[in-house]
Amino acid sequence: MALLDLLKHRKSVRDFLDRPVEREKIMICLEAARLAPSACNSQPWKFIVVDDRQLKNKLCNAAFSSIYFINAFCKMAPVIVVVISERSKFLAQIGGMFRGTKYYLIDIGIAIEHFVLQAEDLGLGTCWIGWFNEGAVKSILNIPQHKKLDILIVLGYYNREKLGPEHGREPIDKIASFNAY
Numbered sequence: 001m002a003l004l005d006l007l008k009h010r011k012s013v014r015d016f017l018d019r020p021v022e023r024e025k026i027m028i029c030l031e032a033a034r035l036a037p038s039a040c041n042s043q044p045w046k047f048i049v050v051d052d053r054q055l056k057n058k059l060c061n062a063a064f065s066s067i068y069f070i071n072a073f074c075k076m077a078p079v080i081v082v083v084i085s086e087r088s089k090f091l092a093q094i095g096g097m098f099r100g101t102k103y104y105l106i107d108i109g110i111a112i113e114h115f116v117l118q119a120e121d122l123g124l125g126t127c128w129i130g131w132f133n134e135g136a137v138k139s140i141l142n143i144p145q146h147k148k149l150d151i152l153i154v155l156g157y158y159n160r161e162k163l164g165p166e167h168g169r170e171p172i173d174k175i176a177s178f179n180a181y
């Protein structure tokens with residue numbers, strides 16, 4: 001699919017089919033994420049793919065209970081990808097401190113969107129998940145407590161007819177201009 005068509009086609013998916021995702025397809029999505037640019041080429045990310053049904057269910061029960069219940073739909077997804085935000089290279093950290101910019105967050109955002117768009121191109125649905133119980137996810141996957149998890153991705157096959165309403169976007173003249181603010 002042409003890139004702009006793919007971008008128009010992609011929507012967050014919150015209703016998944018009970019169908020496993022082939023490891024080959026997950027590997028292609030990971031390859032797309034791996035190729036993302038990052039500040040000082042830090043590549044400050046690690047991905048833990050949870051596709052074992054029992055483990056995935058345990059993870060979801062812990063990650064999306066109590067105040068996080070709004071994301072309980074994630075239990076339907078056959079795959080959860082946990083993104084570990086690793087440390088940027090020293091130069092990117094120092095530069096970020098001077099600029100007041102968290103380059104690592106920009107970096108993982110790009111990598112995740114590469115993953116998401118590749119998934120869409122393979123006919124798979126995704127949803128970014130920023131609201132989850134980070135401590136519970138770390139305990140279940142034995143991720144050291146000092147690591148930072150900012151985002152999860154849920155992944156799976158979906159029924160396009162069952163997607164929710166479009167989320168509108170601002171028109172271009174409201175978000176962009178030429179040569180002046």
Ligand SMILES: Cc1cc2nc3c(=O)[nH]c(=O)nc-3n(C[C@H](O)[C@H](O)[C@H](O)COP(=O)(O)O)c2cc1C
Nearest residue numbers: 010011012013014071127128129130131132151167
């Ligand atoms: C950083 C980030 C965090 C998000 N966290 C959640 C979340 O916790 N739960 C959820 O259902 N959607 C989450 N989303 C999805 C957004 O709600 C969604 O992308 C937005 O409403 C636009 O809709 P669309 O993706 O269908 O175009 C998140 C998206 C981003 C980029």
